[in-house]
């Protein structure tokens with residue numbers, strides 16, 4: 097604990113230890129605001145490909161929709177080499193001269209968990225978990241950028257899985273990464289599954305406990321904290337400093353309110369309607385891409401049906417083509 101804050105990552109003093117996960121096709125500016133208002137201490141954009149950012153790809157830059165300076169937001173990057181990462185961060189700093197909202201990025205997170213075959217084929221994401229030399233180069237490049245103060249980045253970190261597959265998990269490839277992160281990063285998030293596991297399979301929280309025991313930086317747990325009770329249980333059982341919440345927040349952003357001890361994890365009908373209107377207003381103001389707006393509009397409808405006690409329809413936590 098540091099001052100009034102619940103959790104400190106680098107120089108970021110967070111108001112809570114419950115974090116909104118990077119979520120492809122879900123995490124837009126207006127949704128992050130809703131989660132933050134309910135008590136999320138830090139939020140993340142969806143994963144952004146460093147290679148596309150380095151090429152100044154317009155739609156990639158548009159994914160960094162950090163218009164809302166109030167909401168602590170980190171970007172998540174997928175990079176396969178230190179050079180690519182440095183180039184991408186250079187483009188970000190340069191672009192921020194004409195696009196001031198990019199200066200609201202307060203953290204940079206590296207993705208080593210995306211199970212997409214396309215990413216693994218190019219040697220990215222979980223394919224790097226065993227390659228300690230490359231990881232070190234990536235971590236160092238990230239720290240170098242932070243120290244350059246080209247942007248004011250309070251915390252740099254990474255999100256890892258337990259391995260590319262079961263064999264790597266059994267070899268505990270994640271443990272040496274903790275040591276590396278201790279040296280170079282401000283926090284490390286452990287998604288307690290290997291990359292061949294889908295989200296319905298149970299997460300191995302014992303691995304979070306093991307990683308936490310070696311961490312001298314805050315260790316954030318992830319995987320299977322689907323409601324307030326399980327998020328609390330993850331923290332108690334593993335001793336992690338914070339919990340990164342994905343599907344639980346898609347189901348109900350009010351999970352953060354419950355975790356902050358400020359009310360129920362289900363909104364009232366009025367609260368839901370106010371949140372829906374606020375979401376649509378902010379999304380319109382920030383030209384949020386239609387795929388996000390469609391997804392959240394359906395999400396608010398799903399929540400309204402649930403509050404009415406109507407039966408659920410369809411999968412409530414996965415928009416099409418996501419990299420979870």
Ligand SMILES: Cc1cc2nc3c(=O)[nH]c(=O)nc-3n(C[C@H](O)[C@H](O)[C@H](O)COP(=O)(O)O)c2cc1C
Nearest residue numbers: 117118119120142143319320321341342343418420
């Ligand atoms: C719709 C969706 C999109 C996701 N997008 C990302 C992403 O962009 N980057 C990332 O690191 N993980 C992504 N994930 C994985 C989550 O961040 C998280 O690691 C995983 O869902 C396990 O957490 P949970 O049990 O709280 O859902 C995504 C997951 C879902 C369901």
